[in-house]
Amino acid sequence: MTKTTNLKAVIYCRVSSTKQTTQGNGLDSQETRCREYARYRGHDVVKVFKDDASGGLVTRPAMQSMLAFLKSRRKETTVVIIDDISRLARGLEAHLKLRAAISSVGGILESPSIEFGEDSDSQLVENLLASVSQHQRQKNGEQTKNRMRARTMNGYWSFYPPVGYRFERVAGHGKLLVRAEPVASIVAEALNGFATGRFGSQAEVQRFFESQPQFPKAKNGGITIQRVSEILNQPIYSGHIEVAKWDISLRKGQHEGLISLETYLEIQERLNGKPRLPVRQNINADFPLRGFVTCGDCNLPLTANWSKGRHTHYPYYICRTKGCASAGKSIPRAKVEDAFEEVLRCLTPSRDIIALASHMFRDLWDQRAESENAAKLSMKAELSQIDRKLNQLLDRIVDADSETVIKAYEKRVQEFESQKLLLSEKIANCGRPLPDYDETFRTAMDFLASPCKLWASERLEDRRAVLKLAFADNLAYVPKEGFRTAEFSLPFRALQDFSGSKREMARPAGVEPAASRLEVSCSIQLSYGRPAASIARIALRRNGDMHRIAVNKGASVSLRKVTARDMAGAHFRYYDFVMAAFVVILVLSNVVGAGKRAEIGVPFVGLWPFGAGILFFPLSYILDDVLTEVYGYARARRVIWAGFAALAFLVLMEWVTVALPPAADWNGQAHYEYVFGLPPQHIGTFPYFSVGIGGRIAFASICAFWVGDILNSLVLAKMKIWTAGKMLWTRTIGSTLIGEGADSLIFYPLAFYGLADWPVSALLAVMGTQFVLKVGWEVVLTPVTYAIVGFLKRAEGVDVYDEGTDFTPFSTQS
Numbered sequence: 070m071t072k073t074t075n076l077k078a079v080i081y082c083r084v085s086s087t088k089q090t091t092q093g094n095g096l097d098s099q100e101t102r103c104r105e106y107a108r109y110r111g112h113d114v115v116k117v118f119k120d121d122a123s124g125g126l127v128t129r130p131a132m133q134s135m136l137a138f139l140k141s142r143r144k145e146t147t148v149v150i151i152d153d154i155s156r157l158a159r160g161l162e163a164h165l166k167l168r169a170a171i172s173s174v175g176g177i178l179e180s181p182s183i184e185f186g187e188d189s190d191s192q193l194v195e196n197l198l199a200s201v202s203q204h205q206r207q208k209n210g211e212q213t214k215n216r217m218r219a220r221t222m223n224g225y226w227s228f229y230p231p232v233g234y235r236f237e238r239v240a241g242h243g244k245l246l247v248r249a250e251p252v253a254s255i256v257a258e259a260l261n262g263f264a265t266g267r268f269g270s271q272a273e274v275q276r277f278f279e280s281q282p283q284f285p286k287a288k289n290g291g292i293t294i295q296r297v298s299e300i301l302n303q304p305i306y307s308g309h310i311e312v313a314k315w316d317i318s319l320r321k322g323q324h325e326g327l328i329s330l331e332t333y334l335e336i337q338e339r340l341n342g343k344p345r346l347p348v349r350q351n352i353n354a355d356f357p358l359r360g361f362v363t364c365g366d367c368n369l370p371l372t373a374n375w376s377k378g379r380h381t382h383y384p385y386y387i388c389r390t391k392g393c394a395s396a397g398k399s400i401p402r403a404k405v406e407d408a409f410e411e412v413l414r415c416l417t418p419s420r421d422i423i424a425l426a427s428h429m430f431r432d433l434w435d436q437r438a439e440s441e442n443a444a445k446l447s448m449k450a451e452l453s454q455i456d457r458k459l460n461q462l463l464d465r466i467v468d469a470d471s472e473t474v475i476k477a478y479e480k481r482v483q484e485f486e487s488q489k490l491l492l493s494e495k496i497a498n499c500g501r502p503l504p505d506y507d508e509t510f511r512t513a514m515d516f517l518a519s520p521c522k523l524w525a526s527e528r529l530e531d532r533r534a535v536l537k538l539a540f541a542d543n544l545a546y547v548p549k550e551g552f553r554t555a556e557f558s559l560p561f562r563a564l565q566d567f568s569g570s571k572r573e574m575a576r577p578a579g580v581e582p583a584a585s586r587l588e589v590s591c592s593i594q595l596s597y598g599r600p601a602a603s604i605a606r607i608a609l610r611r612n613g614d615m616h617r618i619a620v621n622k623g624a625s626v627s628l629r630k631v632t633a634r635d636m637a638g639a640h641f642r643y644y645d646f647v648m649a650a651f652v653v654i655l656v657l658s659n660v661v662g663a664g665k666r667a668e669i670g671v672p673f674v675g676l677w678p679f680g681a682g683i684l685f686f687p688l689s690y691i692l693d694d695v696l697t698e699v700y701g702y703a704r705a706r707r708v709i710w711a712g713f714a715a716l717a718f719l720v721l722m723e724w725v726t727v728a729l730p731p732a733a734d735w736n737g738q739a740h741y742e743y744v745f746g747l748p749p750q751h752i753g754t755f756p757y758f759s760v761g762i763g764g765r766i767a768f769a770s771i772c773a774f775w776v777g778d779i780l781n782s783l784v785l786a787k788m789k790i791w792t793a794g795k796m797l798w799t800r801t802i803g804s805t806l807i808g809e810g811a812d813s814l815i816f817y818p819l820a821f822y823g824l825a826d827w828p829v830s831a832l833l834a835v836m837g838t839q840f841v842l843k844v845g846w847e848v849v850l851t852p853v854t855y856a857i858v859g860f861l862k863r864a865e866g867v868d869v870y871d872e873g874t875d876f877t878p879f880s881t882q883s
Contacts, residue, residue, distance in 0.1 A: 074111045075110075077146075077147050078107050078113060078114050078149070079114070079115060079135060080103040080114055080117045080118070080151075081135055081156065082099040082100050082117065082118070082152065083096075083099075083131075083156045083157075084120075084121050098152075102152050103151070103152055103181070106179070106180075106181040107148075110148075112150070114150075115147075118135040124155060124159025124163070124202070124206060125163055125206065127167060132167065136170055136171070139174040139176045143175040147177070149176045149177065149179070152181070152182065154180065154182065154183055157178075159203055160199070160202075160206065161199045161200050161203050165196075214315075218312075221310060221315065223323070224310060224321055225323050226310060231305055231306070232252060232256060232285060232296075232300065233252045233253040233257075233306070233327060234246040234247065234249055234324070245323060245324060246325075252283060252284055252285065253327055255278070255283065256327055258277075259277055259278065259300070260306055260333075260336060262274070263301060264339065265335075266537060269533070269537060271294055271297045271298060272294070273530075275293075275297045276530070277530060278292045278297065279291060280530065305322065305324075305326075306326060306333065307329060307332065307333035308322050308324065308326025308327075308330070309321055309322050309330060309490065318486060319483075319486065319487055320490070321490060329494060330490055331494070331495070354528075355375070355384060356373035356386070357529055357533065358386070358405060358409060358536075359371065361540075362543065363544065364388040364393060364395050364545070364546070365545045366393050367388065367390045367395070368545060369390045369393075370543070371388055371405075371546065372386070372387055372388075373402070376399065383401070384401070384402035385401060386399070386400045386546075395548060400548055408546070409552065413520055413524060413539070416557065417518070423517060423518045427514055448495055448496050449496060451492060452489060455485050455489055459486075462482050463482070466479065516538065517561070520535050520538070538558060539557065540558055541556045541558045632870055632874070641700060642864055642865060643864060644700055647695060647699075647708075647861070648707075648708045648711060651692040651712060652711055652712050652715045654688050654689045655689050655716065656715050656716065656719055688846075689712075690809060690847065691853070691854055693705060693709070693778050693781050694781070694785055694854060694858075695857050696708055696782070698785065698789065698801075698858050699858055699861045699862055699865065699869065701871050701874065702782050702876060703871075703874055703875075703880075705778075706880065706881070707881050712774065713774070713775050716770060716771045716774065717771060727742055766820045769815065769817075769818075769820035770816060772815055772819060773811070773813075773819070774812065776812070777811045777812030777815070780804075781808025782808075783878075784800075784808070785804035788803060789870060790870060797855060797858065798855075801847060801854055805843065806844060809840055813837075
C-alpha cells in the first residue's frame with residue numbers, strides 16, 4: 070500500500086518498567102528513530118507519548134492519553150509512529166485491541182520496522198510478528214522466573230528488598246541482602262515487641278512505626294495495617310526464605326536475620342491465636358487508659374473524649390453502655406489517672422525484695438550458661454531422630470498411591486523440616502557467648518523496682534507497656550469509690566510471694582457474706598513489707614469473674630467466681646474440718662437425743678413436746694447450708710454420703726454390740742437392748758421392722774437425713790444461681806423448709822410409729838413441733854451462718870456456683 074506523507078503525527082514509546090525509564094535509554098532511542106522516520110515521511114510530530122508498563126497490558130496511562138488526543142482531533146488524519154511492533158504490545162490479543170482502538174479514533178499506525186496494511190498478507194505478517202513478540206515475552210518471563218527460583222532455592226532473595234534490607238554486592242554471593250540501618254533495628258524492635266507481647270496488636274506496631282522518623286512511610290505520612298501485616302508475616306526477617314507460589318518451602322537464607330526463627334514462629338502463633346490482653350486501636354496519647362479501664366457497673370471499657378467548655382476543652386472518661394447505671398456520667402481525666410497512679414505506686418516493692426529477685430535471676434542465668442552443653446547434645450540427638458523420621462516419610466511417599474496420603478505425608482515433611490531449622494538455629498546459638506546479665510536484665514529490674522518511672526515518661530508506647538506488664542487484667546473504676554483491687558501480673562505476684570508477709574482478711578460490714586454486694590472501708594497494703602497509699606472505699610460485688618474483699622493487713626484477697634466443675638480436685642483449707650463437724654453432729658444427734666421425747670411448759674400453751682435431738686441436730690442442716698454455699702453441691706453431696714456411711718456403720722455396730730453375750734455380773738443388758746437392741750418385745754406394733762428402738766431410729770435417721778440433706782443442698786445450690794449469689798438468708802431458710810420438712814415426714818413415722826409410748830397424736834405433735842423448731846433454729850442462727858460462710862469464702866478465696874453441675878444424688882464425685 071502507498072504510505073501517506075506530510076501529515077500530523079504522534080510518537081508512542083514504551084518500556085516495560087520504571088527502572089528502564091530511569092536507568093536505561095530505551096525511550097530516548099525509540100523517540101529518535103521515530104522522529105527520523107517522521108522527517109523521512111515528511112510528517113510533523115505534534116506530541117510524544119511515553120509509557121513504562123508491560124506490553125501485555127492494554128490500559129496504560131500514556132496509551133489512554135494518546136487515544137484521547139487522537140479522538141479530540143478525529144477530523145484530522147493523524148499518524149501514530151511506533152519503533153517496532155513490540156512497542157505497541159507484546160501479546161496478540163493486546164495488539165489487536167490497541168490496533169482497533171487506534172483505528173476507531175482516526176489514527177493511522179506506521180513504523181520504520183514494519184509496514185502496516187489492510188490487505189490479508191499484511192495482516193498475516195502483522196499478526197505473526199505480534200505472536201512472535203508474545204512468545205518472546207512469555208519465554209523471557211519463564212527464563213527469568215526459572216533463574217529467580219533457582220537462586221531462591223539456594224537461599225538468596227530474588228525480589229525487591231523488604232523494608233529494613235538493601236542489596237549489596239558481596240564476593241561469592243552476587244547481590245545479597247544486608248541490613249539497612251537504622252530501619253533494620255526499628256523493624257527488629259517491632260518484631261520482638263510483638264512476639265513478647267510488648268505490642269498487643271498490629272495497630273500498636275503501626276503506631277510504633279509511625280513514631281519512628283527514620284521508618285519509610287507512605288505519601289500521606291502514615292503506615293498501613295497491610296504493610297504491618299506483611300512485615301509480621303515475612304519469614305525473611307528470621308534469616309529464612311519461603312515462597313509458596315513457587316513451591317519453595319521454608320529454608321535457611323544466605324542473609325543475616327533480624328530476629329530468630331523461634332521469635333518468628335511466636336509471632337505466627339500470636340497472629341493466628343487470640344490476643345493476650347484486650348487492645349484498642351483508637352488510642353491516643355490524650356487518654357492512655359482508654360480501653361484498659363472498665364466501668365465498675367457494667368464491666369465494659371470506658372471510652373473518652375474532650376468536652377467543650379465555655380473557655381476551653383476538658384478531658385473526660387465516660388461509660389457509653391446503654392442501660393448501665395453509670396452511662397453518660399463523665400469522669401474527669403485527672404481524677405481517673407491520679408487514682409491509677411496511686412494504684413501504680415502500690416507496686417513499688419522494697420529494695421530487699423528487688424535484691425532477692427535479682428539474685429535468683431542471676432543464679433538461673435548462670436545455671437543456663439552451665440547447662441548449654443547438655444542442651445546442645447540433647448538437641449543434636451533430637452535432630453538425628455527427626456532425620457530418621459524424615460527418611461521414613463520419604464520412603465512412604467515413594468510407595469504411596471493415594472494423592473490424599475501423599476499430601477498428608479508432604480505436610481508432615483514440611484513440619485519436620487521446620488523443626489530441623491529451629492533446632493539447627495538453637496544449636497548454632499548454643500555456641501555463642503551469652504550477653505552480660507546486667508546488660509540483659511537491667512531494664513527489666515528497673516521496671517520491676519519502680520513501674521511509675523516508665524509511666525512518667527508520658528510516651529504512649531511506654532504507658533501501654535506499663536499496662537500490659539504490670540496488670541493481668543483490666544481495672545474496674547467506680548466513680549465515687551475509685552479503682553477496685555487490681556489483679557497484678559505474674560512478676561509482681563511473684564514479688565509478693567517472695568516477701569512472705571502475713572495476710573489477714575478484714576471483717577466485712579454487716580452479716581452478708583462475700584458473695585453478696587457490700588462495701589467496706591479499708592486501706593491496701595501490698596505484701597512487699599511497706600505500706601501503700603490508702604484507697605478510701607473499695608466495693609465488693611459480683612462483676613464478671615471476680616469478687617474483691619479489702620483487707621486491713623497484707624494484700625487484698627480476691628474471690629474468684631468459679632463453677633464447681635472448675636474446682637474439681639482442688640484442695641480447700643477448711644473443707645475437711647467442716648466435713649468432720651457435720652458427721653460428728655449427725656452421729657451424736659442419732660445416738661444421744663433422737664430417742665427421747667421431752668416436754669417443757671410454755672406460757673399460754675401448756676406442755677410442749679419435742680424430741681431431745683432438736684438441741685443440736687439442726688446444726689447439721691446449717692453445716693449443710695455452709696458446705697453447699699461455700700464449696701458447691703457436689704462437695705456437699707460427698708459429705709452427705711460420708712454421713713450416710715457413718716450412720717450405716719453406727720447401726721451395724723449397735724447390732725454387733727447388743728448381740729455380744731453380756732458378762733454374768735453386768736446388769737445393763739436390758740437397758741442397752743431398749744435403746745440399741747434387737748429383741749422383739751421392744752418393737753411395738755409396727756409391722757415393717759424387726760429391730761429395736763435404736764435400730765429403727767438409726768434406719769429412719771439414715772433415710773430421713775439422706776433425703777432431707779440432699780434436697781436441702783439441691784434447693785440451696787439452685788437458689789444461689791437464681792439469686793445471683795445475693796440474699797443468702799432466702800437460700801438458707803428456703804432450703805431448710807424443704808429439707809427439714811422431708812426429714813420430719815420420713816424420720817418420725819419410720820422411727821416411732823406403732824410404739825406404745827408414741828401414740829399417733831403425740832407423734833404428729835412432736836413431728837410438727839420439730840419442724841417448727843428446726844426452721845426456727847435456722848432463722849435464729851442466720852447471723853452465725855453468715856459469719857461462717859463469710860469466713861470460709863475469704864479463707865478459701867473462691868465463690869463456687871453450681872452452673873453446669875450434675876445434680877444426681879447418686880454420686881460421690883466432688
